[in-house]
Amino acid sequence: MRRRRTARWSMRVLYVLVFIAIFGDFIANDKPIWCKVDGQQFFPVLKQYSVDLGLSGWDARFLQADWKDQPYEAVIFPPVPYTATGLDLRNSNFRSPFGKQQVAGWRWRHWLGTDRLGRDVLAGLIAGTRVALLVGLIAMGVAVFIGIFMGALAGYFGDDRLRIRRGQVPALLVGLVLAVFYAFMAPPSGWGIGLRLLVFFAILFLFFSFGKIIPGKWAARRVFVPMDLLVMRSIEVFNSIPTLLLLLAVVAVLESSSIFYVMLVIGLVRWTGIARFLRAELMKVKKLNYIEAARAMGFSEGRILFRHALPNSLGPVIITTAFGIAGAILLESVLSFLGIGVGGNSVTWGSMLSAARQAPSAWWLALFPGLAIFVTVTIFNLLGEALSESV
Amino acid sequence: MSTLQKAEIPNPSQPPVPNPSRIPIFPFLCPYKSCMHMLTVKDLKVVYETDQGLLTAVRGLCFELAAGEVLGVVGESGSGKTALSLALMGLLPPNGRIAGGEVRLRKTDGQELRVDTLGPVARAKLRGREMAMIFQEPMTSLNPVFRCGEQVAEVRRFHFAEGRKVAKAKVLELFRRVQFDDPGRIYRSYPHQLSGGQRQRVMIAMALAGNPALLIADEPTSALDVTVQREILLLLKALQKDWKGAMVFITHNLQVVRQIADKVLVMKAGEAVEQGSMEKVFSQPQHPYTKQLIADSRMPLRKTPQVARTQSEPLVEARHLKTWFPSVKAFFGKTLKWVKAVDDVSISVFPGETLGIVGESGSGKSTLGRSLLLLEEPLSGEVRYQSRNLATLEKGAWKKVRKDLQIIFQDPFASLNPRLAAGHAIMEPMAVHGIFATKKEREAEALRLLKLVGLEEGHFHRFPAAFSGGQRQRICIARALALQPRFLICDECVSALDVTVQAQILDLLMHLKIELGLTYIFISHDLAVVRSISDRIAVMKDGKVVELGKAEELFRNPKHPYTKSLLEASVAGI
Numbered sequence: 001m002r003r004r005r006t007a008r009w010s011m012r013v014l015y016v017l018v019f020i021a022i023f024g025d026f027i028a029n030d031k032p033i034w035c036k037v038d039g040q041q042f043f044p045v046l047k048q049y050s051v052d053l054g055l056s057g058w059d060a061r062f063l064q065a066d067w068k069d070q071p072y073e074a075v076i077f078p079p080v081p082y083t084a085t086g087l088d089l090r091n092s093n094f095r096s097p098f099g100k101q102q103v104a105g106w107r108w109r110h111w112l113g114t115d116r117l118g119r120d121v122l123a124g125l126i127a128g129t130r131v132a133l134l135v136g137l138i139a140m141g142v143a144v145f146i147g148i149f150m151g152a153l154a155g156y157f158g159d160d161r162l163r164i165r166r167g168q169v170p171a172l173l174v175g176l177v178l179a180v181f182y183a184f185m186a187p188p189s190g191w192g193i194g195l196r197l198l199v200f201f202a203i204l205f206l207f208f209s210f211g212k213i214i215p216g217k218w219a220a221r222r223v224f225v226p227m228d229l230l231v232m233r234s235i236e237v238f239n240s241i242p243t244l245l246l247l248l249a250v251v252a253v254l255e256s257s258s259i260f261y262v263m264l265v266i267g268l269v270r271w272t273g274i275a276r277f278l279r280a281e282l283m284k285v286k287k288l289n290y291i292e293a294a295r296a297m298g299f300s301e302g303r304i305l306f307r308h309a310l311p312n313s314l315g316p317v318i319i320t321t322a323f324g325i326a327g328a329i330l331l332e333s334v335l336s337f338l339g340i341g342v343g344g345n346s347v348t349w350g351s352m353l354s355a356a357r358q359a360p361s362a363w364w365l366a367l368f369p370g371l372a373i374f375v376t377v378t379i380f381n382l383l384g385e386a387l388s389e390s391v
Numbered sequence: 392m393s394t395l396q397k398a399e400i401p402n403p404s405q406p407p408v409p410n411p412s413r414i415p416i417f418p419f420l421c422p423y424k425s426c427m428h429m430l431t432v433k434d435l436k437v438v439y440e441t442d443q444g445l446l447t448a449v450r451g452l453c454f455e456l457a458a459g460e461v462l463g464v465v466g467e468s469g470s471g472k473t474a475l476s477l478a479l480m481g482l483l484p485p486n487g488r489i490a491g492g493e494v495r496l497r498k499t500d501g502q503e504l505r506v507d508t509l510g511p512v513a514r515a516k517l518r519g520r521e522m523a524m525i526f527q528e529p530m531t532s533l534n535p536v537f538r539c540g541e542q543v544a545e546v547r548r549f550h551f552a553e554g555r556k557v558a559k560a561k562v563l564e565l566f567r568r569v570q571f572d573d574p575g576r577i578y579r580s581y582p583h584q585l586s587g588g589q590r591q592r593v594m595i596a597m598a599l600a601g602n603p604a605l606l607i608a609d610e611p612t613s614a615l616d617v618t619v620q621r622e623i624l625l626l627l628k629a630l631q632k633d634w635k636g637a638m639v640f641i642t643h644n645l646q647v648v649r650q651i652a653d654k655v656l657v658m659k660a661g662e663a664v665e666q667g668s669m670e671k672v673f674s675q676p677q678h679p680y681t682k683q684l685i686a687d688s689r690m691p692l693r694k695t696p697q698v699a700r701t702q703s704e705p706l707v708e709a710r711h712l713k714t715w716f717p718s719v720k721a722f723f724g725k726t727l728k729w730v731k732a733v734d735d736v737s738i739s740v741f742p743g744e745t746l747g748i749v750g751e752s753g754s755g756k757s758t759l760g761r762s763l764l765l766l767e768e769p770l771s772g773e774v775r776y777q778s779r780n781l782a783t784l785e786k787g788a789w790k791k792v793r794k795d796l797q798i799i800f801q802d803p804f805a806s807l808n809p810r811l812a813a814g815h816a817i818m819e820p821m822a823v824h825g826i827f828a829t830k831k832e833r834e835a836e837a838l839r840l841l842k843l844v845g846l847e848e849g850h851f852h853r854f855p856a857a858f859s860g861g862q863r864q865r866i867c868i869a870r871a872l873a874l875q876p877r878f879l880i881c882d883e884c885v886s887a888l889d890v891t892v893q894a895q896i897l898d899l900l901m902h903l904k905i906e907l908g909l910t911y912i913f914i915s916h917d918l919a920v921v922r923s924i925s926d927r928i929a930v931m932k933d934g935k936v937v938e939l940g941k942a943e944e945l946f947r948n949p950k951h952p953y954t955k956s957l958l959e960a961s962v963a964g965i
Binding site: 288289290292293294295296297298299300303307308311312 | 797
């Protein structure tokens with residue numbers, strides 16, 4: 001009962017975080033949500049989106065002066081009238097939340113203080129929420145995708161369920177070498193990752209099909225593919241890569257340091273846990289009678305796997321994902337604390353923490369982002385625990 | 392026996408009493424009662440707190456047990472038998488509690504103690520010393536990392552503060568009492584080195600180690616093979632003679648109760664519907680439920696009229712079938728040792744007949760069934776269906792044959808996909824094999840099948856979790872029938888069900904056989920069930936068919952010594 005209550009509260013906090021992540025621009029922004037100038041109505045926050053997409057430009061009058069100094073007839077500012085990256089030069093150099101601030105009134109106060117450049121901490125926290133949740137979601141999305149694929153292969157097929165012609169084995173090996181060459185080494189650097197993957201799998205498929213028509217008695221014999229062995233060994237390889245070092249290496253190679261590459265790499269490293277859990281669960285489920293009944297009724301392997309075995313084995317995957325999101329958010333904070341991955345002008349919880357390092361007396365720079373990380377990671381862990389009890 | 396009859400007082404919650412003159416006027420002042428009874432249970436009520444509210448598992452239960460008496464508690468699953476035993480032991484789960492009534496136990500020193508009001512610490516002290524329990528599953532009730540002897544010695548050392556040597560001597564003595572020939576070896580063995588029957592005997596020794604006043608045996612023989620079952624029952628009976636405690640023996644099997652109990656308590660939905668001495672309950676059952684139970688356990692013959700079958704072509708035939716599993720492998724995957732689950736078996740099944748396959752667990756009967764459908768790939772030999780070798784069929788032809796050969800499994804809880812509603816589970820195979828063109832027709836057919844197996848239209852959209860074991864088994868049958876099969880393997884398909892449900896499912900199977908002209912292979916360890924349904928019977932042992940013959944002949948005149956011992960051991964008393 002107590003567990004259920006904590007889970008319910010974690011869910012509520014999560015809803016609030018998701019709300020902040022989605023509507024962050026309407027909560028903290030230096031532009032008004034709505035304003036009336038010279039009898040004309042404007043929605044600058046909404047307009048920002050279309051300007052960012054290049055669909056329209058700003059009215060000339062707004063470019064001439066700061067948003068706060070426009071001659072409004074009526075105006076509604078967001079609750080926090082600052083952006084995360086906006087500099088308030090009058091309040092630069094670490095203004096404390098309780099100290100004296102040079103602002104026009106309580107409405108313009110920096111409630112959680114400012115950093116060296118006069119950026120508002122509260123606005124930074126709100127912008128950081130979006131980054132943190134996105135990192136958790138995308139990194140684990142990638143991890144879940146790869147993890148389910150690999151775990152399903154290993155758990156369902158094991159070492160003695162998937163059979164191919166022996167002729168396909170050398171064909172596949174040759175295909176693999178060629179596919180790696182033509183998809184990743186030979187093509188010009190202009191190719192996107194999607195195109196490269198397409199070429200890679202196309203070549204593999206071509207050689208796989210070619211293997212079917214290799215004649216001869218030797219090639220025609222059917223052999224087992226030790227799927228479990230292959231997947232487990234690759235899991236061991238991935239587990240032996242230190243994530244942080246890999247990330248440092250990747251970031252050093254990439255010209256543009258983007259948060260999305262960080263998410264991708266976290267996902268590429270974190271799939272192993274999901275694959276292992278799914279494999280164990282599938283090994284249990286595939287021995288159950290309803291799977292055997294499905295085979296007796298002549299269902300295809302794909303149908304059994306996707307309709308009968310997988311849906312009944314996803315419980316542990318969901319639990320690991322909840323814990324994994326917490327881990328990914330923490331890892332991203334560590335990285336941006338070290339200054340890796342995030343660009344110079346984006347604000348994340350980790351980068352705010354690292355700002356605190358320069359001025360230990362500015363406690364608000366350490367406390368509030370630290371609390372935000374703590375709360376987010378904790379609720380995902382609590383959710384994971386609650387899930388593991390209910391599954 | 393005489394004390395028994397005298398001690399018998401009517402249950403206040405049970406209005407129908409056959410002989411009113413036998414009711415004592417002041418039951419609580421009854422002279423022979425207070426001094427004799429080891430266990431007195433009065434108006435016991437056990438409740439569980441669940442999400443749906445308070446659930447009463449046991450209500451208004453009254454009984455007394457004298458020294459040396461055995462009370463057999465009979466009832467179907469969910470009747471509150473286990474809740475009763477847990478309540479007596481004080482082992483109810485955190486959401487369960489005794490909500491009323493009283494339980495009194497006379498300790499071995501003669502002192503009477505009210506047990507249900509004791510605190511958890513005091514109760515824990517009683518367990519193992521004054522009351523002990525034998526569980527159903529001998530595989531999991533012993534700790535696998537300790538030697539058997541040490542586990543039993545622990546009871547002596549804990550409750551009697553005996554030294555290591557004294558305790559060991561006592562345990563060896565106990566092992567001799569539970570009829571181990573070589574107590575020293577058993578003392579040194581780990582649980583996995585012993586067979587199921589041996590483990591259960593270690594459990595019995597452990598239960599007796601504290602010399603308890605009350606022994607509760609919760610289905611102690613249900614997980615064992617018939618021959619072992621008999622051995623354990625005989626042992627318990629022999630022990631009962633020189634040990635002056637009371638025993639509560641819980642089981643769903645009436646025949647077992649008949650062998651061991653002095654008194655019988657029939658439970659249904661948490662209440663005692665009938666109680667009394669064993670002879671009386673069995674010879675003159677009062678309550679309709681008891682009558683039903685006794686009738687169902689007798690297993691009437693359910694045979695279809697015999698047709699001259701053996702002359703015709705066999706429908707399914709196995710020739711020198713071998714299904715071996717590798718047990719020891721060399722480093723490079725070469726198999727060094729095999730488990731010969733099915734070893735050179737040749738059988739044929741003729742159209743319209745029911746072939747029963749009996750054998751103990753591990754005899755390979757299930758593997759044979761699965762090998763016939765090529766769910767398990769045989770190492771050698773061939774399976775023929777209508778004179779066509781299944782292993783050499785092309786993919787398309789194999790898919791067509793596949794739907795003619797279907798199987799129903801033992802465990803109704805594991806044979807349905809928990810995420811598929813009953814109706815959809817039945818429709819899916821039809822869709823895969825394209826049996827009806829449109830979804831509408833398949834839906835109509837699924838509804839027809841549901842009705843055919845005795846379910847209702849309203850069950851179409853329900854998920855497996857909402858069904859009872861018997862209902863699930865009906866869904867499994869409907870799902871198998873959806874493919875319009877000609878040959879059905881029933882792999883222990885009624886073993887997990889209660890007797891009344893068992894009888895219903897067997898009737899359904901026979902009814903379907905006549906209506907649809909099916910051919911069955913019926914695999915079971917229960918001789919009574921196999922006898923009631925089969926035309927011919929094959930007896931399996933260690934992967935081989937040791938005897939095969941017409942059902943009645945085989946029962947009347949068994950030829951192979953193994954068949955003889957199996958028939959003797961069968962507690963069903965055939």
